[in-house]
Amino acid sequence: MPVEILMPALSPTMTEGKLARWLKKEGEKVASGDVLAEIETDKATMELESVNDGVLGKILVPAGGDAVAVNKPIALILEEGEDASAATSPKAQTNGAAKEAAKPAEAPKVEAPAATPAPAPAAPKAAVPQTEPELGETKTMTVREALRDAMAEEMRRDPDVFLMGEEVAQYHGAYKISQGLLEEFGEKRVVDTPITEMGFTGLGVGASVMGLKPIVEFMTFNFAMQAIDQIINSAAKTLYMSGGQIHCPIVFRGPNGAAARVAAQHSQEYSSWYAHIPGLKVVAPYSASDAKGLLKSAIRDPNPVIFLENEILYGHSFPVPTDPDYLVPIGKAKVVRPGSHVTITAFSRMVEYALAAAETLKGEGIEAEVIDLRSLRPFDIETVVASVKKTNRIVSAEEGWQFAGIGSEISALVMEQAFDYLDAPVARVTGVDVPMPYAANLEKLALPHADHIVAAAKSVLYRS
Amino acid sequence: MPAKQAADAAAAKKPVRKDPGGKLDPELSLRLYEQMLLIRRLEEKAGQMYGMGLIGGFCHLYIGQEAVVIGMQSVITPDDAVVTSYRDHGHMIACGMDPKGILAELCGRRGGYSKGKGGSMHMFSREKNFYGGHGIVGAQVPFGTGIAFAHRYRENGNVCLTYMGDGAVNQGQVYESFNMAALWKLPVVYVIENNKYGMGTSIERASARVDFYHRGQSWGIPGAQVDGMDVMAVREAGEKAVSYTRAGKGPYILEMITYRYRGHSMSDPAKYRTREEVQKVRSERDPIDRLAHLIVEQGVASEDQLKDMDRKVKATISEAAEYAQNSPEPDPSELYTDVYVDA
Ligand SMILES: Cc1ncc(C[n+]2csc(CCOP(=O)(O)OP(=O)(O)O)c2C)c(N)n1
Ligand SMILES: [Mg+2]
Numbered sequence: 001m002p003v004e005i006l007m008p009a010l011s012p013t014m015t016e017g018k019l020a021r022w023l024k025k026e027g028e029k030v031a032s033g034d035v036l037a038e039i040e041t042d043k044a045t046m047e048l049e050s051v052n053d054g055v056l057g058k059i060l061v062p063a064g065g066d067a068v069a070v071n072k073p074i075a076l077i078l079e080e081g082e083d084a085s086a087a088t089s090p091k092a093q094t095n096g097a098a099k100e101a102a103k104p105a106e107a108p109k110v111e112a113p114a115a116t117p118a119p120a121p122a123a124p125k126a127a128v129p130q131t132e133p134e135l136g137e138t139k140t141m142t143v144r145e146a147l148r149d150a151m152a153e154e155m156r157r158d159p160d161v162f163l164m165g166e167e168v169a170q171y172h173g174a175y176k177i178s179q180g181l182l183e184e185f186g187e188k189r190v191v192d193t194p195i196t197e198m199g200f201t202g203l204g205v206g207a208s209v210m211g212l213k214p215i216v217e218f219m220t221f222n223f224a225m226q227a228i229d230q231i232i233n234s235a236a237k238t239l240y241m242s243g244g245q246i247h248c249p250i251v252f253r254g255p256n257g258a259a260a261r262v263a264a265q266h267s268q269e270y271s272s273w274y275a276h277i278p279g280l281k282v283v284a285p286y287s288a289s290d291a292k293g294l295l296k297s298a299i300r301d302p303n304p305v306i307f308l309e310n311e312i313l314y315g316h317s318f319p320v321p322t323d324p325d326y327l328v329p330i331g332k333a334k335v336v337r338p339g340s341h342v343t344i345t346a347f348s349r350m351v352e353y354a355l356a357a358a359e360t361l362k363g364e365g366i367e368a369e370v371i372d373l374r375s376l377r378p379f380d381i382e383t384v385v386a387s388v389k390k391t392n393r394i395v396s397a398e399e400g401w402q403f404a405g406i407g408s409e410i411s412a413l414v415m416e417q418a419f420d421y422l423d424a425p426v427a428r429v430t431g432v433d434v435p436m437p438y439a440a441n442l443e444k445l446a447l448p449h450a451d452h453i454v455a456a457a458k459s460v461l462y463r464s
Numbered sequence: 465m466p467a468k469q470a471a472d473a474a475a476a477k478k479p480v481r482k483d484p485g486g487k488l489d490p491e492l493s494l495r496l497y498e499q500m501l502l503i504r505r506l507e508e509k510a511g512q513m514y515g516m517g518l519i520g521g522f523c524h525l526y527i528g529q530e531a532v533v534i535g536m537q538s539v540i541t542p543d544d545a546v547v548t549s550y551r552d553h554g555h556m557i558a559c560g561m562d563p564k565g566i567l568a569e570l571c572g573r574r575g576g577y578s579k580g581k582g583g584s585m586h587m588f589s590r591e592k593n594f595y596g597g598h599g600i601v602g603a604q605v606p607f608g609t610g611i612a613f614a615h616r617y618r619e620n621g622n623v624c625l626t627y628m629g630d631g632a633v634n635q636g637q638v639y640e641s642f643n644m645a646a647l648w649k650l651p652v653v654y655v656i657e658n659n660k661y662g663m664g665t666s667i668e669r670a671s672a673r674v675d676f677y678h679r680g681q682s683w684g685i686p687g688a689q690v691d692g693m694d695v696m697a698v699r700e701a702g703e704k705a706v707s708y709t710r711a712g713k714g715p716y717i718l719e720m721i722t723y724r725y726r727g728h729s730m731s732d733p734a735k736y737r738t739r740e741e742v743q744k745v746r747s748e749r750d751p752i753d754r755l756a757h758l759i760v761e762q763g764v765a766s767e768d769q770l771k772d773m774d775r776k777v778k779a780t781i782s783e784a785a786e787y788a789q790n791s792p793e794p795d796p797s798e799l800y801t802d803v804y805v806d807a
Contacts, residue, residue, distance in 0.1 A: 008514075008516075009515055009517045009730075010515070010731055011731030012522065014731075033746075035739075044733040047733075071517060167663055170669075171665070194670040195601050195602070195632065226602075260520065261521030262583075263581075263586055264586065264599075265586065265600055266521075437798075438520075439580035439794045441572075441793040441796065442572075442580070442799045445796055
């Protein structure tokens, strides 16, 4: 009985892949455990192992086949002596594990430039802009690449900047953000840590008070909960407790919020947790240009900055300025779509949904103004209030839980500063007030989508 | 399966062969063999079902490490507790949990142990004394220590097996736990599953010293390093550790030298080690092959009998996979349940 080999799903987010090459030819014998082919996923090149013994009867998707959907048959395995033409109704069976594609590359040791000596006692003047710069000449790149470029450029510019975290060096980051950094900057400045979040976070804070500028990557922000005492009690409060003597120029970055089907302990949204803390700055960009410009500003900022990324956005492409001095100011929101009927605020991945909702609303004659908040602390209430004075209605969208969320703060601020301009109560679109479920149907129900924003916008316009 | 567990408990009271290469107990060795095989086949099936898109998110397979949980489980009683990390499918099988409920949970279906709400990394069974299934590296260690605290508090004579990886041993809370457990003489065995890698980082690149059994030395916690690919060696060491801690002498550390054959999770291209390295362990130290070899050599069973057993195990797993796929998704109303217990 011939067995169909199907295109396997090789990551939580993979829906299709490329058949990079076949390692077995038609007619060749295969044993269970043999590598049949190499498959490029959205994150890596994986090897496809056979779980069957037999003969590779027929290759259905040749090498180079791109955008092959998961579960599409790619080959037939026959029992020895069996004829490929006999393969009328093959029994579908999936392929086995995907394994390492190549020997590990020896990480070249690059001599790091000599570190500058003693730290400056006072907060250094950072070249951080206060106003929105022009985009200028742009190049299309993913958020993933933009983050990498931001770190690389700042590491070239300032020898005190270094990157530290789990799997950031040899593995290039669990989500492949730090590709090429170990090769360029060496292991002195791209540091793989043990799994000790509380320890390496505190160590980073200690290094920062001595004038180094650590970028601490959390594999995801879920794991920063192990370290949150060091972030809040050490990083955020030391300047104040020392009467201004000691400051912490440090960036904490990593993916935040829900990815796909990784359940309660790996799918939490932390914006309002950190935005609550005086002494921290908090940013959560959506586009690649903001990701790059804000990360560079965060690295140059003399304060601790929480930099919240989103795993799903890593693979999204946007135009990004080629100018290495393109910086986006921390604390400034951006109107990403003008409109006059209703204001929608969003940040991180929710901007995508807010823009989609605005498009739907346009079809119904409603012009929504979409504001990408980008920074959550300091918070750009001026831009929000200016918009509300124009539209008189506002919907806040966020992925996190509603109670004491970012939308709660927006409601309070708008009430305080633009009460007389409101024609409807502020509406909040948020995640459902439960831990994240694993089941596909429940996860969908737990997360806010564009439809929820559309409904909220109509409700503040008293339309149904 | 409870019957099987009770039998294990009875077996636990028998003296253990001192020499793993010596004479096998026929009934015991066949049972251990079958249980290891059950884990292996379940994990292979899970890998296939992930490839078909039936399982989502993170899925960490236990293939290669089967002797550790099966050996350890065979020296405790059904009243003892077990807690571990996200690499938990094998531990659940060892605890006597049903492959149907495990695979259904992996598929996010209502027939799963957590009604589909927990997934691969988060399963529990109060009935089988399995307390998770924890996604945060190291967090299960104080949790398991607390279970042992409750056992001591209630003076019920039960112990808690608290499993962790070689990566997890570097978390600070592990040492906070060691101190409390030693201070209060808690009935806990810490089982360190040293499979040489924490994700893509080898133990040499993560730990200043790479033997972990002495990590409780500062608190006077005894420790032993064990060949975790030899189920009989695991049993022997486990017996000693469990009786020590059950006698009220305090915690015990077992470092199991083992290996995972598959990537860290399903999306790991595993470029940090060579194919040869994996192949070498598979061909020379595989815990299932090693026991099979002894069983056949000593005439406990023939190769054909073992093949028959494999067929039966495969059928059990296929049936479980069938059950999982046919189990419906949870009812949408389940989204809101289980957040609080009614007060
Ligand atoms: C606190 C925390 N940090 C990081 C992670 C991401 N992570 C998941 S498993 C893992 C490696 C753990 O290795 P080890 O303890 O050796 O266990 P193994 O996977 O080998 O069984 C990491 C870093 C996590 N889940 N929790
Ligand atoms: Mg490990």
